[in-house]
Amino acid sequence: MTYPSQSIIQWTKDNAKQLLPDAVFLSLLHRKRIGRFPKLFHPTTYNEKILLRCLRPDSRYSALTDKLTVRDYVREKIGEKYLIPIISAPSDFTQNIFDMLPNSFVMKANHGNNFVEIVRDKSQQSFDHLQLLASQWLSTNFYKNARERHYRGIQPRIYFESLLLDEHGMIPADYKVHCFANGSGRPVMFIFVISDRFGSNTRGDTYDAQWNRIDLEFAPYVRSTRPAPRPNNLELLLDTAAHLSEGFDYVRVDLYSPSDRVFFGELTFTPGAGVSPMLPDRVDYEWGRLLT
Template identity: 70%
Template structure:
C-alpha cells in the first residue's frame, strides 16, 4: 500500500517513538505541552508528580482504572445505585449482541480514555460501523499513547451502558472531582465541570468545594462567560467523591449528576498523563504542593 508523503512521514515518526524509553518520551511530551522539562526525580508541580505516577504506578491503579473492573470497587464503597446500569459486556461483539441492544445506549472500551460512542437511535447505526469502531479501540495499546504504565494491566473489552440524559434530554455535565487527601477530614476538592462535551460549545470550568468559580483553566477547554449555578445535589457529589477517594492521597473521581441523582464515571490516577496545561501556570505548582 502506498501512503501520501505526509502520512508516510507520520508513520515513520510514530514507529520511531515506540523505541524511546518511557522517561525520555514523557519528558519530551511534557516539554511540548507544558513548556519546560519536568523534574522526574524530585517533582514539585502537579503534572510532574502525575508523570512520576505514570512511571511508577501503585499496583492498585490497573484494576481501578479498568472501567469494568472498577464497578466492583464502587459497589462495595458506595453501593450499586451509583453505577450506570450495565447493558452488556460481551467477550466478543457480534451481530447477535448488537440485535439485543436497546434503541439508545453508550458503547465504551474499558482500557483507555475517550473510547465513547453515544447512540441515541440504533436505527441510524449499523452493526458494521460499531464493530469497526470496537475493533479499532480494542486494538489500541493505550499505554503506548502516553506511557501510563498501569494501562498495560488492562485487558481490552467493549461494554454497553444505559444512556444517561438530563431533564432537557441532553448528555449531563461531567463533574471531574480532583480529590487531594493525606489530611484529616474531607479531602481538598476542586471540581472541573465539562459541559456540552459532545456538542459544539464544550466548556471547562473549575470550582472549589464551595462552588466559587475559579479563574483557572485546565486543558483545551474555554471557561464559560458566566458560572453555572451549583447543582442541587452538590453535597451528594462531594460526599460520593470523598468516599471513593478515601483510600488514596490523590485521585480524580468523575461523576454525573442528572436529575438530582449521582452516577459514577471513572477513577483517574494520572489525569491528562501529566502533560495538561494549567492556566495560570502557578496552579500547576499550587496543586503540586497539595499532592503529597
C-alpha cells in the same frame, strides 16, 4: 533527487517515538506541552508528580482504572445505586448482541479514555459501523499513547451502558472531582465541569468545594462566559467523591448528576499523563503542593 513524502517522514517520526524509553518519551512530551522539562527526581508541580505516577504506578491502579473491574470497588464503597446500569459486556460483539440492544445506549471500551459512542436511536445506526469502531478500540494499546504504565495490565473489552440524559434530554455534565488527601479530614477538592461534552459548545470550568469558580483552564477546554448554577446536590457529589477517594493521596473521581441523582463515571489516577497544560501556570505549582 527524490525526496521522501510527508507521510513517510511522519511515519518514521511516529515509529521512532515508540522506541524511546517511557521516561524520555514523557519528558519530551512534557517539554512540548508544558514548556519546560520535568524534574523527575525532585518534582514540585502537579504535572510532574502525575508524570511520575505514570512511570511508577501503585499496584492498585490497574484494577481501579479498568472501567469494568472498578465497579466492584464502587459497589462495595458506596453501593450499586451509583453505578450506571450495564446492558451487556460481551466477550465478542456480534450481530445478535447488536439486535438485543435497546433503542438507545452507550458503547464504551474499558481500557482507555474517549472510547465512547452514544447511540440515541439504534434505527439510525448500523452494526457494521459499531463493529468497526469496537475493533479499532480493542486493537488500541492505550499504554503506548502516553506511557501510563498501569494501563498495560488492563484486558480490553467492549461494553454497553444505559444512556443517561438530564431533564432536558441532554447528555449530563461531567463532574471531574480532583481529590487531594488532607490528613484524616475531608480531602481538598476541586471540581472540573465539562458541559455539552458531545455537542457544539463544549466548555470546561473549575470550581472549589464551595462552588466558587476559580481562575483555571485545562487545555483544550474553554471556560464558559458565566459560572454554572450551584448543583442542588453539591454536598452529595462531594461526599461521594470523598468516599471513593479514601486511601489515596490523590485521585480524580468522575461523576454524573442527571436530575439530582449521582452516578459514577471512572477513577483517574494520572489525569493528562502529567503533560496537561494548566492556565495560569502557577496553579500547576499550587496543586503540586497539595499532592504529597
